[in-house]
Amino acid sequence: MKAAFPEITEIRYEGASSKNPLAFKHYNAEEIIAGKTMRDHLRFAVVYWHTFRGTGSDPFGAGTMQRPWDDGTNSVKNAQNRVHAAFEFIQKLGAPYYCWHDRDVAPEGKTLAETNKNFDAVAKVLQAEQKRTGIKLLWGTANAFSNPRYMHGAGTSCNADVFAYAAAQIKKAMEVTHELGGEGYTFWGGREGYMTLLNTDMKRELDHLAKLLHLAVDYKKQIGFKGQFYIEPKPKEPTKHQYDSDSAACLNFLREYDLLPHFKLNIETNHATLAGHTMQHELEVAGAAGALGSIDANTGDELLGWDTDQFPTNIYLTTYTMLSILKYGGLTTGGVNFDAKVRRESFEPVDLFHAHIGGMDAFARGLKIAVAIRKDGRLAEFVKARYASWDSGIGAKIESGKTSLRELETYILKKGEAAANNSGRQEFLENLINEFI
Ligand code: XUL
Ligand code: CO
Secondary structure (H helix, E strand, O other): OOOOOOOOOOOEEOOOOOOOOOEEOOOOOOOEEOOEEHHHHHOEEEEHHHHHHOOOOEOOEOOOOOOOOOOOOOOHHHHHHHHHHHHHHHHHHOOOEEEEEHHHHOOOOOOHHHHHHHHHHHHHHHHHHHHHHOOEEEEEEOOOOOOHHHOOOOOOOOOHHHHHHHHHHHHHHHHHHHHOOOOEEEEOOOOOEEOOHHHOOHHHHHHHHHHHHHHHHHHHHHHOOOOEEEEOOOOOOOOOEEOOOOHHHHHHHHHHOOOHHHEEEEEEHHHHHHOOOOHHHHHHHHHHOOOEEEEEOOEOOOOOOOOOOEOOOOHHHHHHHHHHHHHOOOOOOOOEEEOOOOOOOOOOHHHHHHHHHHHHHHHHHHHHHHHHHHHHOHHHHHHHHHOHHHOOHHHHHHHOOOOOHHHHHHHHHHHOOOOOOOOOOHHHHHHHHHHHO
């Protein structure tokens, strides 16, 4: 097969002083930092949907992307050829993982049986390319939102047949993920929400969504799939309200339906901002619940209020992200998955390299800075000292559950007033972070 990126050789680490746009300035896969290689800390993944299926179309205009390896047809043959281009790209980039939706990799047929056959035919090539290159599947997922049948949702559809179809589709996507040695499986509820409450039985829809996830948990056990299940929060787009709106809503849903032991969260930056939160907030909510699993790394445009899925280049963002990830023990099953797309105006194949190199370097810097901040220790010491009143005396008593309102009243009556507060020192801490950036 002809090379898809003939002018591009393996992307190498050349150090911070390099002016080569096709080299890493900060990501040095083998470099050990805080006891692990950068490769193992960051576990980068390339997404199939944006990088190999993104056309550059938007609501106002047609696709713009030049993808010489793609013949533009929906044939299985074209899908198989595309796999070679994808693995050439991922290998030259040096990312250890990739992710897909079932419908990104293989075309839909007229029936589910035909679609599954197409999927198997392409999965065979994925399997061979994984073997040839050593690139692994971070997670698979089912696209249960694009086809018109999913207009009312998949697990939350008012049409029971559509629920059954989604279940069948998820079953197959889990099987293929398992066959390809996938390390996880993600559920993003593309249309699991509503456009208007006037036509919606919310309680029933939520019950159904939980049913679908329980069926998946059961099937996972039956086929012996050991990968991690993830839910990916997103508040809106395409629906007005998505049930998995943010980390807290997902955790509440999982707890209510006894699903929490089986799931972790896959947190996406632009989804966090759509929810009116920071990425760090979403990571902290997930981490505190022991449910921080993986991240979809991207960013939005502060002046555009939609899911622009841009590549992350902001060092503060990657620093705060890595601070939270390291705090909760680092990425184990999950990774830094670039759910990001090049701009419509960046239509040449080489732009895919610039985008990923930039994202990987931004995360490498975030990792190094976060490790340095943790090593320095002043930030953690400050936070620890801020809560010192809880380490002994009345604070320790409250935390251990050994007090009552009556006792607390007696305590304060005796003191007359609470001990004086200390400054929150926000500006001091912001300056401290800037010492490391
Ligand atoms: C959509 C989104 C999805 C999920 C996988 O906003 O993030 O691509 O990551 O279904
Ligand atoms: Co995503």
